[in-house]
Amino acid sequence: MNVRDAANLCGLPSKTLRYYDEIGLVVPDRLDNGYRDYDDRAVQKLAFLKRARLLDFSIDDCRLLLSLYEDKKRASADVKILAEKHLLEIDKRLSELQQLRDTLTHLVHACHGDDRPDCPILQDLSAK
Numbered sequence: 001m002n003v004r005d006a007a008n009l010c011g012l013p014s015k016t017l018r019y020y021d022e023i024g025l026v027v028p029d030r031l032d033n034g035y036r037d038y039d040d041r042a043v044q045k046l047a048f049l050k051r052a053r054l055l056d057f058s059i060d061d062c063r064l065l066l067s068l069y070e071d072k073k074r075a076s077a078d079v080k081i082l083a084e085k086h087l088l089e090i091d092k093r094l095s096e097l098q099q100l101r102d103t104l105t106h107l108v109h110a111c112h113g114d115d116r117p118d119c120p121i122l123q124d125l126s127a128k
């Protein structure tokens with residue numbers, strides 16, 4: 001099937017499929033005219049990648065996950081290690097975001113939001 005049809009089936013934009021082909025993540029067959037030709041297995045891999053990317057795995061992690069997915073002799077421990085590492089990264093980002101939220105909440109509450117020119121938010125942003 002062509003790029004458009006494969007994209008519709010897996011729920012990704014055609015541009016993403018072309019990108020995945022360019023970086024060697026999912027390489028479809030080629031027709032005599034050079035057009036990409038996706039089979040059902042390729043569409044399944046693309047759907048797999050869509051889900052992995054929605055879980056915020058990096059392209060490199062997706063490449064590794066895809067190789068583990070295709071390796072029927074893999075150990076599930078290898079997959080779990082990768083997922084646990086990713087979970088720790090997410091937890092770290094959540095902590096950082098919570099700190100940002102706390103700081104911004106404090107600044108918003110400190111600002112009177114009236115006609116006066118003094119603003120703690122701008123003062124904080126301009127601090128060295």
